[in-house]
Amino acid sequence: MSSAPTGSPPPDSVTLRLTLRSLKVAHTIATPARPVAAREALPAFQGLVNATVAAAERASVAAGGAISCRKGCGACCRQLVPISATEGERLLDLVAALPAERRAVVEQRFAEARAKLDQAGLVPALLDPAARAGRSDNDLSAAYFRLGLGCPFLDEESCSIHLDRPLVCREYLVTSPAALCAGPAQEGVTPVAVPKLSMAARGLESPDPAPDAAGRWFALALLPAFAQRRPTAGPAMPTLDWIKRFVSRLGRRP
Numbered sequence: 212m213s214s215a216p217t218g219s220p221p222p223d224s225v226t227l228r229l230t231l232r233s234l235k236v237a238h239t240i241a242t243p244a245r246p247v248a249a250r251e252a253l254p255a256f257q258g259l260v261n262a263t264v265a266a267a268e269r270a271s272v273a274a275g276g277a278i279s280c281r282k283g284c285g286a287c288c289r290q291l292v293p294i295s296a297t298e299g300e301r302l303l304d305l306v307a308a309l310p311a312e313r314r315a316v317v318e319q320r321f322a323e324a325r326a327k328l329d330q331a332g333l334v335p336a337l338l339d340p341a342a343r344a345g346r347s348d349n350d351l352s353a354a355y356f357r358l359g360l361g362c363p364f365l366d367e368e369s370c371s372i373h374l375d376r377p378l379v380c381r382e383y384l385v386t387s388p389a390a391l392c393a394g395p396a397q398e399g400v401t402p403v404a405v406p407k408l409s410m411a412a413r414g415l416e417s418p419d420p421a422p423d424a425a426g427r428w429f430a431l432a433l434l435p436a437f438a439q440r441r442p443t444a445g446p447a448m449p450t451l452d453w454i455k456r457f458v459s460r461l462g463r464r465p
């Protein structure tokens with residue numbers, strides 16, 4: 212991967228030109244100078260991921276693939292959704308801003324998910340990287356998927372927070388028949404090769420890229436539990452500095 216923040220076009224913006232494996236991605240991001248928390252810079256990363264996914268989709272189609280993901284197919288929304296603390300903070304804001312009636316529905320779904328994950332003994336490992344000894348992410352994903360838990364934001368097989376959905380949700384596209392995504396072991400599923408920029412959002416609040424940053428995720432279904440144990444206040448800096456930190460960590464991903 213190579214990258215180059217360039218920028219003169221509109222004043223308060225920067226155009227990123229990234230080479231991610233064989234993909235070339237250009238994306239312009241607004242960069243107001245005021246210091247913000249990482250969660251406020253998240254839309255910048257979401258836009259960059261969207262642009263990367265679009266480039267990967269174009270490459271897949273050019274190679275003869277046909278994307279089978281459609282609105283109304285929520286098969287992948289029963290998978291484990293690992294999110295960073297930054298995304299967790301943003302989603303907590305989103306839930307808090309929901310109308311009371313809708314918020315109650317979503318909170319009830321989170322409570323039901325928590326009960327099932329408790330019953331399955333998965334809560335510690337899905338919440339805390341330190342509790343994952345001996346269990347790989349794949350192992351945890353498989354155990355989660357076996358529970359058949361729908362995402363609390365899933366409504367009639369469609370994402371109710373599409374514009375705000377987590378980065379990993381954006382990165383998941385398949386060219387195989389949709390029915391395979393619902394299969395017990397995801398056998399035969401052919402994902403589009405999308406560079407996983409979402410990994411760069413893990414541990415973003417920390418100025419030093421920790422060697423264990425890839426493991427700094429928790430399950431979206433445990434968002435309320437994350438809320439109870441998160442740190443009080445994170446750092447604030449201009450969006451451009453968050454972008455620089457995010458981009459500097461892209462090359463660390465496989």
Ligand code: SF4
Pocket residue numbers: 287288289292362363364365366369370371372373376377380
């Ligand atoms: S956030 Fe949306 S896209 Fe992601 S798993 Fe939940 S319903 Fe599906």
